[in-house]
Amino acid sequence: MAAILGRVRFAWLVPMVLAVLGTAGPSSHAADLLKVGLPDEPKTLNVFRASGRWSGRVLALMYQPLLVRDPETLELIPWLAAEMPVYDPEAVTYTVRLREANWSDGSPVTAGDVAFTGRVIREFKVPKYYSKWKFVTRIDTPDDRTVVFHLSGPKAVFLSRTLATPIVPAKEWTRAVEAARKKEKPLRSLMNHRPKTLLSSGPFVLKEWRKGAYLYLVRNDRFFGRGQEIAGRTLGPHIDGILLKFFGTSDAAILALKKGTIDMFWWGIQPGYIEDLERDPNIQLYRCERSALYYMGFNLRKPPFDDVAFRRAVATLVDKQFIIRRILQGMGEEMDTVVPPGNQLWCCPDPRTYGKGLGRADRVRAAYRLLKEAGYSWDVPPVNDRGEVVKGRGIRYPDGRPMQPWTILTPPTDYDPLRAMSGTIIQGWLQDLGIPASARPMAFSALLQQVKTRRDFDAFILAYGSLSLDPDYLRSFFHSDNDKPRGWNMSGYVNPEYDRLAEAAASTIDTQERRRLVWQMQRIVAEDVPYLPLYNPTLVEAVRKGRFGGWVKTLGGIGNLWSFCELKPL
Amino acid sequence: MGLWRYAARRLVQIAGLFYVILTVLFIVFRLAPGDPVERMVDPSMDPEDAEVLMAQLGLDRPVGVQYLYYLKNFVSGDMGISFHYGEPVAEIIADRLPNTVLLFTSSTILAAVVGVLLGKRASWSKGRSTDTVLTFSALATHTVFLPWLALLLIWLFAYRLGWFPITGMVSEDVWLDPGATWWTRAVDVAHHMVLPLASLFLIQFGTFLLVMRSSMLETLKEDYILTARAKGLPERVIRNHHAAPNAALPVLTTIGLSLAFSINGGAITETVFTWPGIGRELVLAVSQNDYPLAQASFLLIAAVVLLANLVVDLLYAVLDPRIRY
Numbered sequence: 001m002a003a004i005l006g007r008v009r010f011a012w013l014v015p016m017v018l019a020v021l022g023t024a025g026p027s028s029h030a031a032d033l034l035k036v037g038l039p040d041e042p043k044t045l046n047v048f049r050a051s052g053r054w055s056g057r058v059l060a061l062m063y064q065p066l067l068v069r070d071p072e073t074l075e076l077i078p079w080l081a082a083e084m085p086v087y088d089p090e091a092v093t094y095t096v097r098l099r100e101a102n103w104s105d106g107s108p109v110t111a112g113d114v115a116f117t118g119r120v121i122r123e124f125k126v127p128k129y130y131s132k133w134k135f136v137t138r139i140d141t142p143d144d145r146t147v148v149f150h151l152s153g154p155k156a157v158f159l160s161r162t163l164a165t166p167i168v169p170a171k172e173w174t175r176a177v178e179a180a181r182k183k184e185k186p187l188r189s190l191m192n193h194r195p196k197t198l199l200s201s202g203p204f205v206l207k208e209w210r211k212g213a214y215l216y217l218v219r220n221d222r223f224f225g226r227g228q229e230i231a232g233r234t235l236g237p238h239i240d241g242i243l244l245k246f247f248g249t250s251d252a253a254i255l256a257l258k259k260g261t262i263d264m265f266w267w268g269i270q271p272g273y274i275e276d277l278e279r280d281p282n283i284q285l286y287r288c289e290r291s292a293l294y295y296m297g298f299n300l301r302k303p304p305f306d307d308v309a310f311r312r313a314v315a316t317l318v319d320k321q322f323i324i325r326r327i328l329q330g331m332g333e334e335m336d337t338v339v340p341p342g343n344q345l346w347c348c349p350d351p352r353t354y355g356k357g358l359g360r361a362d363r364v365r366a367a368y369r370l371l372k373e374a375g376y377s378w379d380v381p382p383v384n385d386r387g388e389v390v391k392g393r394g395i396r397y398p399d400g401r402p403m404q405p406w407t408i409l410t411p412p413t414d415y416d417p418l419r420a421m422s423g424t425i426i427q428g429w430l431q432d433l434g435i436p437a438s439a440r441p442m443a444f445s446a447l448l449q450q451v452k453t454r455r456d457f458d459a460f461i462l463a464y465g466s467l468s469l470d471p472d473y474l475r476s477f478f479h480s481d482n483d484k485p486r487g488w489n490m491s492g493y494v495n496p497e498y499d500r501l502a503e504a505a506a507s508t509i510d511t512q513e514r515r516r517l518v519w520q521m522q523r524i525v526a527e528d529v530p531y532l533p534l535y536n537p538t539l540v541e542a543v544r545k546g547r548f549g550g551w552v553k554t555l556g557g558i559g560n561l562w563s564f565c566e567l568k569p570l
Numbered sequence: 571m572g573l574w575r576y577a578a579r580r581l582v583q584i585a586g587l588f589y590v591i592l593t594v595l596f597i598v599f600r601l602a603p604g605d606p607v608e609r610m611v612d613p614s615m616d617p618e619d620a621e622v623l624m625a626q627l628g629l630d631r632p633v634g635v636q637y638l639y640y641l642k643n644f645v646s647g648d649m650g651i652s653f654h655y656g657e658p659v660a661e662i663i664a665d666r667l668p669n670t671v672l673l674f675t676s677s678t679i680l681a682a683v684v685g686v687l688l689g690k691r692a693s694w695s696k697g698r699s700t701d702t703v704l705t706f707s708a709l710a711t712h713t714v715f716l717p718w719l720a721l722l723l724i725w726l727f728a729y730r731l732g733w734f735p736i737t738g739m740v741s742e743d744v745w746l747d748p749g750a751t752w753w754t755r756a757v758d759v760a761h762h763m764v765l766p767l768a769s770l771f772l773i774q775f776g777t778f779l780l781v782m783r784s785s786m787l788e789t790l791k792e793d794y795i796l797t798a799r800a801k802g803l804p805e806r807v808i809r810n811h812h813a814a815p816n817a818a819l820p821v822l823t824t825i826g827l828s829l830a831f832s833i834n835g836g837a838i839t840e841t842v843f844t845w846p847g848i849g850r851e852l853v854l855a856v857s858q859n860d861y862p863l864a865q866a867s868f869l870l871i872a873a874v875v876l877l878a879n880l881v882v883d884l885l886y887a888v889l890d891p892r893i894r895y
Contacts (some may be wrong), residue, residue, distance in 0.1 A: 027770055044819045051610040127611075127619035127689045161614060188626045192656045211665060212846020243742055246842035249723055250852065252737045255729045260810075445604025445859055453605050464613065473613040486607075486617040 010209035031324075032240040034548055037253040037262040041212065041246045045140065045198060047166055048126045049191040052467070057266075058244065060561060061217060062200035063166030066096055066114070067159060069229045071554035074345060074469055076159055077231055080167060080201065080224070081111060083147075085159065087509060092153060096163070098145040101224035103169050103199040106371045109224075118149075124187045132161040151321040154507045156514055157323055160470035169199040169334075180222040193363045198398045203237045203565050215244040219537035225565060234566040239548065242564065254542070258283065263547045266559040271329040271570035282545050288341030290539045290555045293335065294419065294463040296426065296532040297406070297451070301492040304403060305459065309374035311529040315354035324535050327421050332539065337522040339471055342536070342555045345511075346471040348519040351526035360429075361389045369435055392434030405436040406458035409450065412441040419461045422495045422534065451490050460490075461534070466556065470516045475502040478525060493530035546570055579612055584876045591872045592827060596640055599861045600633055606653050606859040633849055640865075645889050649869075650862030652855075659866045667870075669739060670840070670847030673763060674832035677770035682825045684771070685778025689821075690814050692779065692807075693786035704779065712776030720842040727765060737844035738832065766843040772838070774828070781824050785817040792816075801864055813858045819890060830878030831871070 042055040048061055050056055066081040078084055082099040101109040118139050121129045135158075138150040151158060172195065198206045203225065204217035218241040225235035245262060248252035253265045258280055262472055269277065269285070277283045296318070297512025298305035298399035305311060320334040333341060337351040355363045368383045395403045410416075410423035423439030430437040437459070442450065451457050467473060476482055479502045482489035498521060502508050505517040525531065537558045552562040607623045628639065643650055649659035685708075692704040706718045728736040735741060744758040746748050789795065790813055798808045825887060837853040839845065855864035887893045 043654045044656050046656060049613075052654070081894045125619075125622055127615060127623045130619055130622075131614060131616045157614075160673060185626070187622070191626060192651055194657065208746065209738065210742075210745060212669070212844075213738055213745070214742045216742065216746060245738065245742070246844055247737060248844040252724060252842065255724060259729055259732070259736060275611065442858075443603060445608065445857065446610040449603055449605040452608060468612075468614055476613045484615065486611075486620045488613050488617075 002196070010567070013427050032238075033243055033566075034239050034241070034263045034567060035243045035245060037249060037256055037265040037267075038244050038245050039250065039253065039267045042215065044194075045206070045209070046191065046193055046195060047168055048120070048128070048193075049357055051128055058215060058217070059166060059557070060202070061204045061564060062198055062202045062206065062220075063168055064101075064201045064285070065166055066098075066377060068561065069469060069554075070166070071560065072231075074343070074555060076163075077370060079230070080114075080453075081163070085149075085163065089154070089269040089509075092151045094149045094151070094158060094163075096147045096149070098147070099224060100145075100342065102222040104203055104220045104222055105199055105431065106222060107169075107171070107199075108144070109167065109169075109201050110144045110145070111147045113167050113170045114147045114552055115141050116173070117165065117167050117495045120168075120173065121165070124177075124180070124190050126187065127192070129165055132157065132165060136162065138195040151336070154509050156506055156508055157470055158470045161468070161472070165202065169201075172199050174474040193411070202243060203214070203561070207241065212246070214246070217244070220563055221504050231562075232277070233552075233562065236567070237565055238550075238565075238568040257544065258547070260544060261542075264543040264559070265541070267541075268557075271331050274329075274331070274540055277542050284545045286543070286545050286551060286553060287331075288390060288539045288540045288541070288553050288559045289333075289340070289555050290465070290536055291340050291343055291467045291469060291555050292465050292535045292536050293338055293340060293467055294422075294461070294536065295338065296459060296461050296534060297334070297491050298459050298530060298532075299455070299457050299492060300494075300530055301455070302458070303397065304406075305491075307374065308528055310376075312354060313370040313374075313433075314430065314435075315529050315532050316358075316367040317355070317363055317372060317433060318426055318532060318534070319358075319363060319429070320534055323422050324426060326535055327418050327425070328535060332535040332537040335518075335536050337526055338474065338477065338533050339518075339522060339532055340467060340536050340555075343467075343469055343471070345469075346515065346518050348522035348526075351522050354527070354529075363429075364389045365435060366533060368392075371395075371433075378434050389432075393433040395436070403436055405438065407438055407440045409447050409457055409460040410439055410441050411444045411462075416463075417443045418461065418537070423461050440471070446462065452488075453485050455492070463512070469555070472506060474518060474521050475506055476528060478502070478521075493528065495524065495528065499525050500506040573884065578586045580729075580880050580883070584880065585742060586840040587876060588869075588873065590600055592641070592644065592869065593637075595865050595868050596637055599859075600636075604859040606861065609858060610654075615669070616666050622744070633894060635644050638704065644742060644869075649866040652863045653860045654855075655860075656861075659862045662851065663866060663870065665852050666846060666848045670849060671832070672759075673839075673847065674770065675829060676763070676766050677774060678825070678828045678832045680767070680815060681771050681774035682821070682828070686782045686818065686821055688775070689779040689782025690786055690809065690817075691785045691819075693790065694809055696787065701783075705783065708776030708779040710776075711772040712780070716769065716773055716836075716838050717842055719772060719838060720766070723765050723769050724842070735762050738762055739845055761801065766839055766845055769843075770839055777828075778821060778824060780895065782821050785820045786813055789817040804838060813826055815889075821888070822885060826882035827875070830875045842871060 038054055040054055040059050042049055043052050044055050045059060047059050050059055064080050066079060067076045068079040070077045080098060080101055082097045085094040085096045087094055093172050098109065098111060103109060118133055118136060121133045122136065132512065135155050136149050137152050138149040142148065176193040177190065180186045183189040188232045200220050203220055205220040207216045211213045213354045219239065220236050228235055247256065249272060256262045257265050277285055280485045298311055300306050322333045324334060336353050337348045339347040341347050355366055358366060364382055375398025377396045378392050380392055382389060382392030384390050397403060407425060408423045410420045413420040420441050427437050427439040451460050477487040478489055478493045479499050480494040483494065484490045501521050505514050506520065508514040508517060541557050541559065543551065547570060548567045550566040550568050551558040552560060552566055554560055592792050605628060606629065607620050609825050610623055611620050623722065628636060653663055655662055671789045692701045695701045724736055728734045739759060739762050741758050794811055795808060798812045819865055837849045840850040852867040855867060
């Protein structure tokens with residue numbers, strides 16, 4: 001009896017469990033909905049605040065710029081603009097004609113929206129965009145589809161950066177902007193504004209954002225590109241929408257992909273997962289080049305890094321191919337210059353290289369020779385009298401002082417195991433030569449603060465995961481004006497000739513001439529080695545087979561505007 | 571001293587302690603390495619833009635002035651704006667906290683109930699196979715590596731068997747369906763909760779089992795248990811009515827503190843299961859130097875732990891007639 005009563009007592013659990021299990025099946029109405037896994041959630045959809053990768057990627061599907069990059073040639077092409085801007089060198093103006101486009105509510109995208117965007121950025125000095133707009137002195141709108149930008153002088157980045165700014169709808173933002181103007185801190189008010197709805201000029205429009213769970217975008221039927229041929233591609237979107245789901249770990253996201261819960265994981269697959277995914281008949285892997293720079297930087301403000309011979313010796317010792325083979329498991333390419341090889345327009349083809357193709361012993365001999373010629377000495381030289389490579393010890397500066405121990409700061413293994421391991425390997429190579437270097441993993445925020453803000457370091461290994469395709473960052477990284485706290489010239493590189501070239505390149509409109517200058521800048525950097533470029537990891541992305549076709553491979557992967565405009569359900 | 575006077579005195583002490591915690595948190599975050607702005611900038615921005623960002627976050631002011639604003643805001647109930655979300659911290663916490671409380675409080679209560687019952691059973695069977703199996707199980711699950719356990723559960727029950735969702739708290743199929751009722755949605759959340767709840771339960775129940783077992787074994791040595799046996803009372807009555815209530819007092823402290831700490835959530839569990847709770851936010855806030863969000867989260871935890879301690883102390887007096895304040 002007691003047993004029967006016990007069963008009856010818990011009988012209510014049966015329908016509950018059945019109901020719970022009943023929700024486990026796949027959706028019946030998701031045929032044309034692309035489900036994408038993200039490793040993190042966007043922090044905000046306020047375009048003036050958004051600084052994170054995920055906010056930017058989501059907003060890029062809604063707010064469109066005037067120009068974008070062709071996915072194959074990487075050349076700038078008109079997008080919201082009807083044609084390429086017309087430059088008037090006399091007046092230093094660019095005239096842009098807009099194509100016929102509408103916001104998702106049916107109202108037209110006008111020159112007023114473009115001017116409003118630029119004026120807000122300039123008036124409020126919006127940090128994310130201000131450097132791209134500060135040289136725009138005036139914006140005229142002679143009619144609803146024409147914008148004239150007046151510049152303080154010729155600027156090479158105007159097309160690639162200023163006109164790549166997402167255009168916001170004036171009518172949606174006017175009230176927030178006016179309210180912000182009345183506040184004690186207008187910029188803070190603008191950046192903390194939370195738009196309730198988002199009008200879209202792009203291929204998708206926000207339907208629902210359930211914080212912590214998913215973000216749902218539906219097709220924007222008023223997207224100007226729909227059915228149009230742009231860059232030789234007939235655009236859609238042909239899918240009903242995109243559902244972005246958030247995953248706390250790559251393990252869970254990859255299981256969800258294998259299970260079919262998501263159609264794509266919008267994040268690079270780590271080398272350890274690739275073999276397993278390659279064996280899965282339902283998974284397709286795409287390998288793309290990245291616009292990334294993984295590099296070792298030196299503090300040129302202090303010895304021994306203030307000596308170019310020492311930096312070249314370090315560059316000679318570092319076997320990039322070994323790092324790519326052993327640490328990246330072959331998933332990367334060697335970098336000889338700070339511009340990624342995939343950026344064919346700007347990557348210098350003939351920078352100086354160090355120790356290329358040499359074995360370990362020959363690298364040690366070459367580095368030893370460089371240092372010896374520069375006056376360095378050893379208690380125990382790394383190459384003995386018979387020319388054999390031995391463990392070096394007690395390196396001394398040309399003036400006879402012993403070299404003090406120094407550190408290579410790297411991110412910790414839980415943040416980036418590849419960079420942490422690279423640091424350890426480079427440390428070993430340096431120690432073989434008798435150089436007292438040691439790798440020290442450090443919390444990423446602390447590392448950035450130490451290197452960029454405090455400038456209290458010896459050497460470091462850092463990376464730019466997604467460099468802009470415009471090479472203006474060469475000016476940021478190495479111009480002497482940027483050698484200041486928070487400046488991007490973290491190495492403290494000072495070279496007047498380089499500064500002159502960088503300034504000339506920044507104001508050169510002619511692409512061929514600018515390329516010549518940019519290549520020359522790269523050659524100088526390769527000679528002086530303030531940064532030692534290491535590698536550019538291959539981006540491997542995974543999608544489900546048999547769900548959607550039409551992924552567009554470009555520099556930076558298949559998760560791009562073009563793919564989402566061209567994907568078709570299979 | 572009466573119970574209420576004791577409670578009032580403790581509340582004053584708690585207020586003092588809370589002020590100390592408030593100040594220590596402010597100092598710790600300002601001394602911690604890392605710069606809130608460095609992760610918000612990119613090479614296309616000028617160093618001056620970073621300075622503007624610092625000013626927007628209020629970090630350009632002297633630290634003393636920041637501290638005064640911090641105190642003023644706290645007193646007025648304003649916890650500030652998150653550096654990364656650009657939203658009021660109070661809203662972020664209000665959004666995430668219920669999810670954490672739902673998962674972690676459920677798991678703590680479940681683990682406590684099962685742990686206490688099994689601990690009672692283990693102590694009663696001391697030396698026998700039941701005790702060995704239960705004690706070993708408690709030790710094994712208590713010491714297992716949580717991320718591994720969580721991934722194992724996901725792999726087996728979500729990926730291989732397909733009984734549960736892989737991660738998350740809700741299913742878009744249900745929540746985007748305009749015809750879904752509150753019951754369907756509640757069931758959907760329950761469905762998503764099973765695996766994280768199971769992993770937390772497995773990690774937690776051993777603690778309660780071992781505490782209860784050890785407390786029961788001590789209690790069983792007491793004279794009143796011998797008296798009960800001498801009176802010829804059935805073993806079940808001795809166990810459940812004489813030993814267990816007294817043995818449960820130390821467990822009460824463990825449960826009280828576990829419940830208090832459950833609002834902290836668990837970064838690991840919430841991360842692996844992508845459970846949108848406060849634990850993961852706290853870790854992200856600390857790692858990204860989001861001072862307002864991190865400070866408010868820690869303050870919340872401190873407040874709940876301090877108050878939980880007070881409640882446990884008061885409950886002791888209610889449950890044990892020997893204890894008087």
